[in-house]
Amino acid sequence: MSTTEHSATRVVRVEGAQAYDVVIGRRLLGDLPALLGEGVQRVLVICTEAMTTSADAVREDLVAQGYQAILAEVPDAENAKSAQVASFCWQILGQADFTRSDAIVSVGGGATTDLAGFVASTWLRGIKVVHIPTTLLAMVDAAVGGKTAINTVEGKNLVGTFHPPAGVLCDLASLESLPKWDFVAGLAEVIKCGFIADPRILELVEADPTGLVERGGSSGEDTAGEDVLTELIERSIRVKARVVGEDLTDRGQREILNYGHTLAHAIEQVERYDWRHGAAVSVGMVFVAELARLAGKLDESVVDRHRAILQSVGLPVTYRGDRWEQLLAVMRRDKKSRGDLLRFVVLDDVARPTRLEGPDPTLLAAAYAEISADAPTGRGPIAL
Known part of the structure; x- marks a missing residue:
């Protein structure tokens, strides 16, 4: 693990067999294509209803840069982490002809990154995922580390995989609209x-x-x-x-x-x-x-x-x-x-x-x- 700093942006490198960068700063959307890497044509942006505006801005930016980007809205919080919601995302990926060279981008809190990572890890046995966490908890925990999961009736995170992201963008501006109790x-x-x-x-x-x-906030x-x-x-x-x-x-x-x-x-x-x-x-x-x-x-x-x-x-x-x-x-x-x-x-x-x-x-x-x-x-x- 290493840390670099340039201007107001800080980058933490997560080492390992699939190393990646966690970028911390403001106005980071321009860094997304570099994290997606070469060969990606289609991108599924997964978000909750509360994050639709932000996620659609991500989608529009990707389209402007030549990607085929579509939006998938999922339930809020832990309700997103179910086999039914994962199946809904798989259906979208299949209908849009996503291949192994394509990618998923998550925009939201920890439950969204958990779900998006799980869907990415299981589609065609693994495609790229980039997380854009919008809560403090997601920035410091859920988006980093490559753990993915959904819940079952028997317990939390009992079904999951290890699937490191291609990168993480922690935009501090997203914390400005975060409710106080979510920040706490x-x-x-x-x-x-x-x-x-x-x-x-x-x-x-x-x-x-x-x-x-x-x-x-x-x-x-x-x-x-x-x-x-x-x-x-x-x-x-x-x-x-x-x-x-x-x-x-x-x-x-x-x-x-x-x-x-x-x-x-x-x-x-x-x-x-x-x-x-x-x-x-x-x-x-x-x-x-x-x-x-x-x-x-x-x-x-x-x-x-x-x-x-x-x-x-x-x-x-x-x-x-x-x-x-x-x-x-x-x-x-x-x-x-x-x-x-x-x-x-x-x-x-x-x-x-x-x-x-x-x-x-x-x-x-x-x-x-x-x-x-x-x-x-x-x-x-x-x-x-």
Whole structure:
């Protein structure tokens, strides 16, 4: 993984067998043809209804440059990640005679990049995909790393592939219209990167959490504020780029990126995806921090730091106490589980991730009791 900077644009190189660039900046549409590469004639632009205007601008720009570009509108958020929606996209690709030399471009949040990547990986056993993430969460997490997935009734992301994109364009201008609570939810993945690998991220958030949240939807006139946000985005992408460059297929080191996600995915399913992913990850991180403390691995001060930094930006740190049995059943189907053995990514300290395998059920229940509340504080604007 390497990083270069020219003018106001930053480029993070994700190394590996299929290396690619993540471009961070403004007015980046002109970089799209270079990421698509040679030989592409047809492009399917996948977006949600909320992103139709932006996606159509991408389509029109591609048409102006000689591509045959068509638009496919899919449902919003996790509703897009289904076999039925994937089949709808395959039908469009087939009717438009897409070949192995053609490509898909996603415009939207993490669910859109997950779906578009999955469709690209399965059409003719794999065609190019370029992601244009429009949310903070998608920029620092979903669009980078090559994981693709759809959901099933049994759980989130249980059907998927590893399919690195041809490139990623993170246009900071898209964050200006992002609702505040979507921006805050994205900060959970940024903070996660701080705890597992880059303590400087935590320091930057702690320095001015209120200002960071207020700048999330700013017009970009606050140059100093944008510099902080850009650094947070770049540092988070660096963390992910370094890990996936070493372990694309999630056989070892890459599991650390799932810090807090085992409980988070269970909460999302139990809540029928009414909770934002970032809100659930926030609760999940506090849970595994408490689990590590109870297991004698993590100092109480680090657990307290989890709660303090997450709450400072408006993220939830508790969940309702009457859902433990449901959550436990869902967690047993988590991708990190092996047979009947539950496995969690935990910390020995900040930037020192490790794994806890098969913790005693009473330890799990005790950790959950530490995050339980009569009513989920994640409810309300951050969760819905």
